[in-house]
Amino acid sequence: MHRPLSAESEVAAELAEVRPELVARYTAELPGARAAVLTRLWRALAYEPLPWVARRERGREGLALGLSDGRRLHGPHADPYATTAYVTAVRLGETPYDDPARLLTDLAVPHGTSLAAELGHSVASLALSRAGQQGHSKEWPTRDWEWEQRVVDGHPFHPNCRSRPGFSVAEQLAYGPEHRPVVTLARVPVRARECLVTGEWPEGMRDGERLLIPVHPWQAEHVLKRPRDPYDGGIAAHPLMSLRTLALPEGPHVKTALSARLTSSVRDISVYSIGLSATLSDFAETLAARMDGLLHVTRTLGAATADSPDLAAVVRESPQVYAASGERVVPVAALATTELARSPAWQAEFALLALTVGLRLLELGVALEAHGQNLLVVVSPGGSPVRLVYRDLADIRVSPERLARHGIPVPELTGRIVTDDVTALRRKLFGSLVAGALAGTAGSGPALRGALEAVVGELPGTVDLAALRAEALPTKALTLMRLSPGTPGDQWARLPNPLVTEVF
Structure with missing residues (x-):
């Protein structure tokens, strides 16, 4: 060998x-x-x-x-x-x-x-x-970051x-969520008039006329080249599975810029996404209200950038605020660490919930990027999946034509988020939810087929469901994309649809 x-x-x-x-x-x-x-x-x-x-x-x-x-x-x-x-x-x-x-x-x-x-x-x-x-302890975690840190193998x-080029071993141990560290975020002062701010920037992250933008220590050292300020105690936080997003002790989550290539992408925060964050957050609340209590979307509390993707941050709610007494909010990527995901009956329950919400939203005009990191499931004290929580709206797709058809006011959005292309909308949802979150929970083609077959007859009878039942499943061609540095945007592969074929 x-x-x-x-x-x-x-x-x-x-x-x-x-x-x-x-x-x-x-x-x-x-x-x-x-x-x-x-x-x-x-x-x-x-x-x-x-x-x-x-x-x-x-x-x-x-x-x-x-x-x-x-x-x-x-x-x-x-x-x-x-x-x-x-x-x-x-x-x-x-x-x-x-x-x-x-x-x-x-x-x-x-x-x-x-x-x-x-x-x-x-x-x-x-x-x-x-x-x-x-x-892992047999006891379920009580803190949100403890769930996130159970995801050891990544995508x-x-x-x-688990590719982390540019990170030394010491840095991986210090910042990787699976190593369970506490990370001290730097606070970089920038004059407020020099920043683009949307939403309400937290008072605790201000110093007079300056914003104190939370910065990941790796970013501060390797990209911003800023020595640590001995008079700034920083912010102690717990890294979540994306590594650049961290849970603050008092509850909110902070998404920081991290200009390193992790998995596929450089994890900075574009000025474009900061500019749209408040509009998207308000729009998502309006849509969630139409989901009969089956979906919550974490609100963006504030977002700021010093006109640079390398110096920006987003503060948003913790998904845990949507848990009632005795409930747990579990990132879908962490389901594989529980006994629940090994049960075909539970997989079917979860598939029914996730596809019902995803297809209803798609019919209305919104395709979620509902992979195992962005999608969370609220589990009842008895272990049943009862609601979904979605976070990070930066890469959803919105169809003005579909929204208008259903009488929903079209938000003021621009750029890549906006599309009426049916193929693009279905790829976004089916590729992330079915070939991603549901497949990752099921763990195999036969198990995914069993979960889908058990619930497909109960789903909303839309044209998108008809496509899901008949066509190959889209998934991002992740390796092709890494081998095509001159080709911008997503590229796609077609996988055998477990509702159509049994060849695996």
């Missing part, structure tokens, strides 16, 4: 300096981390429209890919909805590979070198994340699930 030593050995060397007691556990976790990332990469090779994959041949022994240069790549049958690592090795010609970074390097495809380096970081960071775990389908 081939082993790329660079990222793995670099992390091991750094770990020996800062946390030597974790080195043995980190080393033991590497094979499982390689398999986890290789499984995600194999999904992409099997289903994404990669230009150098000429054909795909499914046989009794697995899947064979014919490459445009005549080589052949062999591996197991690919379940596009599997969340467990089942690909331990694939063969390029007669050579076996158990490491995704080495495989992509030897495939020698355009722009593959940089992605291979990211895959190496993903493996090493994933092993580090797993090495620091102490097991369930992205090969860059």
